[in-house]
Amino acid sequence: LSPPRRESIEVPGLGHKAPIPAASRIGPFVATGNVYGRDPATGRISDDPDAQVTQMFANLEAVLAAAGGTVDDLLKVDFKVASLSLRAGINEAWLGLFPHPRSRPARSVSQYDYFTPPALVHCDALAVIGDR
Amino acid sequence: LSPPRRESIEVPGLGHKAPIPAASRIGPFVATGNVYGRDPATGRISDDPDAQVTQMFANLEAVLAAAGGTVDDLLKVDFKVASLSLRAGINEAWLGLFPHPRSRPARSVSQYDYFTPPALVHCDALAVIGDR
Amino acid sequence: LSPPRRESIEVPGLGHKAPIPAASRIGPFVATGNVYGRDPATGRISDDPDAQVTQMFANLEAVLAAAGGTVDDLLKVDFKVASLSLRAGINEAWLGLFPHPRSRPARSVSQYDYFTPPALVHCDALAVIGDR
Numbered sequence: 273l274s275p276p277r278r279e280s281i282e283v284p285g286l287g288h289k290a291p292i293p294a295a296s297r298i299g300p301f302v303a304t305g306n307v308y309g310r311d312p313a314t315g316r317i318s319d320d321p322d323a324q325v326t327q328m329f330a331n332l333e334a335v336l337a338a339a340g341g342t343v344d345d346l347l348k349v350d351f352k353v354a355s356l357s358l359r360a361g362i363n364e365a366w367l368g369l370f371p372h373p374r375s376r377p378a379r380s381v382s383q384y385d386y387f388t389p390p391a392l393v394h395c396d397a398l399a400v401i402g403d404r
Numbered sequence: 405l406s407p408p409r410r411e412s413i414e415v416p417g418l419g420h421k422a423p424i425p426a427a428s429r430i431g432p433f434v435a436t437g438n439v440y441g442r443d444p445a446t447g448r449i450s451d452d453p454d455a456q457v458t459q460m461f462a463n464l465e466a467v468l469a470a471a472g473g474t475v476d477d478l479l480k481v482d483f484k485v486a487s488l489s490l491r492a493g494i495n496e497a498w499l500g501l502f503p504h505p506r507s508r509p510a511r512s513v514s515q516y517d518y519f520t521p522p523a524l525v526h527c528d529a530l531a532v533i534g535d536r
Numbered sequence: 537l538s539p540p541r542r543e544s545i546e547v548p549g550l551g552h553k554a555p556i557p558a559a560s561r562i563g564p565f566v567a568t569g570n571v572y573g574r575d576p577a578t579g580r581i582s583d584d585p586d587a588q589v590t591q592m593f594a595n596l597e598a599v600l601a602a603a604g605g606t607v608d609d610l611l612k613v614d615f616k617v618a619s620l621s622l623r624a625g626i627n628e629a630w631l632g633l634f635p636h637p638r639s640r641p642a643r644s645v646s647q648y649d650y651f652t653p654p655a656l657v658h659c660d661a662l663a664v665i666g667d668r
């Protein structure tokens with residue numbers, strides 16, 4: 273039996289309640305589900321917006337690593353936020369991950385009114401993983 | 405004349421009022437428009453949420469089939485719902501389509517407030533169709 | 537030094553305030569950020585909905601051109617609108633760009649309540665650029 277062409281990508285501590293993987297991979301293509309700022313060690317989401325954003329980006333990196341990639345493989349990242357004021361913190365973390373203006377993924381940020389507290393932000397991403 | 409590189413994918417009974425196809429294919433890549441729980445035989449959308457969800461998944465399968473694929477080619481499926489309570493029905497249908505935890509597409513579910521009644525749910529999807 | 541595998545795509549006059557490119561390209565894959573109806577010459581967004589829609593499509597073409605593509609490479613375009621009444625204008629411009637029913641991208645239109653006036657519409661797109 274050959275392995276399935278499509279692979280579920282899982283990260284310990286970052287599973288969903290629903291029967292869905294953290295991400296899915298087909299060949300070089302990886303799409304994530306919603307990535308939150310949940311601490312994978314404790315299962316908790318901080319009340320602090322900046323802490324959530326920092327943890328969300330760390331989780332996105334962990335999901336990509338589990339898929340065999342890095343943030344350099346990201347083509348697009350879409351954020352939903354409970355308040356557009358979270359953009360400042362997203363921009364700061366973004367500059368840390370993507371310091372080179374000539375090689376950044378595309379991005380969008382949208383306000384969304386139906387987060388389950390204390391969640392204030394999530395993102396999902398599309399990546400194309402290269403040969404290394 | 406060679407055929408166009410990009411192909412509109414149509415399914416009888418699942419056309420849109422707008423001048424858009426049910427899905428589009430370029431090479432192995434298929435993106436759908438919004439797939440609703442409309443019965444292609446009658447043109448009607450049931451008032452029953454579970455019936456809508458069941459029909460929406462059947463329609464998604466029909467769109468993928470018209471594009472030359474199956475649900476095994478889905479990389480990501482994004483759902484919009486009039487109420488997050490529809491997730492239970494989505495999960496049940498999802499488990500039927502994707503019984504193997506190691507090979508599932510990524511997924512998101514978002515609440516959306518501007519459905520035209522009786523529509524309560526739709527999804528759109530990205531697929532990468534393999535050689536068979 | 538080789539160029540980065542992922543390339544930021546920029547268009548003069550269509551930059552974002554945030555540290556993000558107009559689009560990103562990895563191999564043949566291009567994802568845009570949100571494309572607005574901002575006049576790249578003046579930096580202004582018209583108060584007129586039809587003018588915004590017309591300019592937004594012109595900007596989308598400019599972003600694709602900067603990435604080495606055209607509207608014929610679009611696989612999916614997602615629109616957000618302040619009012620669903622903007623669909624009529626989107627449909628009209630759409631038919632001009634995509635006159636051939638057999639070769640159209642997939643599309644969605646969603647209402648979004650958090651535009652910064654006078655913006656009433658934006659889109660983002662996924663394209664697969666072919667050999668020419």
